[in-house]
Amino acid sequence: MTTVIDGKAVAADVVTKVRIAAEKLIAETGVVPGIAVVIVGHDPASQVYVASKGKKAKECGFHSVEHALPSDTSEADLVALVQKLNADPKIHGILVQLPLPDHIDAGKIIQTISADKDVDGFHFTNVGKLGTGELDTAFVPCTPAGSMLLIERALGRDLSGLNAVVVGRSNIVGKPMANLLLNANATVTVAHSRTKDLPALCRSADILVAAVGRPEMIKGDWVKPGATVIDVGINRLEGGLNGKSKLVGDVDYGSAAEQAGAITPVPGGVGPMTIALLMANTVVSAFRSAGQSAPRF
Numbered sequence: 001m002t003t004v005i006d007g008k009a010v011a012a013d014v015v016t017k018v019r020i021a022a023e024k025l026i027a028e029t030g031v032v033p034g035i036a037v038v039i040v041g042h043d044p045a046s047q048v049y050v051a052s053k054g055k056k057a058k059e060c061g062f063h064s065v066e067h068a069l070p071s072d073t074s075e076a077d078l079v080a081l082v083q084k085l086n087a088d089p090k091i092h093g094i095l096v097q098l099p100l101p102d103h104i105d106a107g108k109i110i111q112t113i114s115a116d117k118d119v120d121g122f123h124f125t126n127v128g129k130l131g132t133g134e135l136d137t138a139f140v141p142c143t144p145a146g147s148m149l150l151i152e153r154a155l156g157r158d159l160s161g162l163n164a165v166v167v168g169r170s171n172i173v174g175k176p177m178a179n180l181l182l183n184a185n186a187t188v189t190v191a192h193s194r195t196k197d198l199p200a201l202c203r204s205a206d207i208l209v210a211a212v213g214r215p216e217m218i219k220g221d222w223v224k225p226g227a228t229v230i231d232v233g234i235n236r237l238e239g240g241l242n243g244k245s246k247l248v249g250d251v252d253y254g255s256a257a258e259q260a261g262a263i264t265p266v267p268g269g270v271g272p273m274t275i276a277l278l279m280a281n282t283v284v285s286a287f288r289s290a291g292q293s294a295p296r297f
């Protein structure tokens with residue numbers, strides 16, 4: 001029997017733990033966890049994500065601010081805003097929504113965020129800590145961290161001896177995902193657009209993570225029977241019910257679910273975990289700023 005991994009339910013568990021931790025921190029120190037989300041421009045999908053981040057932050061009892069800036073905002077103005085948030089003691093987590101408009105150097109903005117408030121885990125300091133296994137003081141990127149929690153829950157055991165294949169090598173998902181799996185003792189292969197015979201490679205995976213950005217690319221006959229399949233992809237296709245767009249992953253869910261031992265759906269899989277882990281990273285940052293040992297999620 002295939003298990004459908006309920007990312008929404010696991011995310012709700014994480015959010016409950018975050019709220020309880022936040023209440024404890026507030027009661028004991030008076031520090032209220034604070035998050036700032038910055039969005040530049042009017043991309044509708046980005047606006048949806050930013051709105052749900054704000055909503056979850058309120059649910060967790062956080063102080064939450066949103067900076068919505070016009071698409072012609074200059075790089076200098078965005079740098080200045082990030083510096084202001086770095087210096088604001090009420091803010092423990094800063095997220096600048098990606099992608100940014102072409103005239104802004106996203107790398108420069110990311111490196112301007114204080115590593116101590118970089119709840120996305122994109123700053124070189126946090127990337128380096130993940131790469132060297134300093135997970136106690138790192139911020140780990142939310143999507144791979146959330147995917148890892150789903151893998152741990154689905155397998156319920158150490159990953160020693162298991163082959164993991166990550167399809168995609170972005171700095172945001174693929175590479176940090178590979179590092180987390182390696183840290184957890186899986187044997188990891190990272191595939192990308194130049195990989196030869198991707199279907200055969202995928203068939204060797206006990207754990208298959210798809211982070212490609214290509215709708216339903218990974219087919220059922222690429223999946224090893226019994227494998228754990230984590231679909232990170234979020235692709236919006238036109239022509240769903242009532243003229244609405246339809247959300248699909250990078251995995252062809254129908255055929256893959258017949259082979260997999262456990263699989264995440266889209267929506268309701270990795271997506272809600274990303275937001276939950278953002279809240280977790282923010283409360284951890286607030287604990288650290290108050291000189292308290294941070295909870296684990």
Ligand SMILES: NC(=O)C1=CN([C@@H]2O[C@H](COP(=O)(O)OP(=O)(O)OC[C@H]3O[C@@H](n4cnc5c(N)ncnc54)[C@H](OP(=O)(O)O)[C@@H]3O)[C@@H](O)[C@H]2O)C=CC1
Binds near residue numbers: 193274
């Ligand atoms: N659920 C969530 O919370 C999140 C979901 N996403 C989704 O995850 C997906 C991936 O995002 P992201 O990592 O940012 O994407 P990127 O576009 O940055 O990276 C895509 C990766 O896939 C590889 N790739 C592209 N085409 C192929 C192919 N035909 N065969 C093998 N590999 C291929 C690319 O290879 P190469 O490097 O060689 O070009 C690249 O490494 C997207 O659908 C995105 O929307 C992203 C973030 C969060």
Ligand SMILES: Nc1nc(=O)c2c([nH]1)NC[C@@H]1CN(c3ccc(C(=O)N[C@@H](CCC(=O)O)C(=O)O)cc3)C=[N+]21
Binds near residue numbers: 095120247
């Ligand atoms: N600095 C930065 N950090 C990010 O973490 C970041 C980003 N920029 N830019 C965009 C991507 C994408 N991303 C998602 C978050 C939640 C869902 C999510 O909640 N998805 C729901 C569905 C939502 C819907 O219906 O559209 C689900 O899969 O069930 C998806 C994708 C975070 N990202």
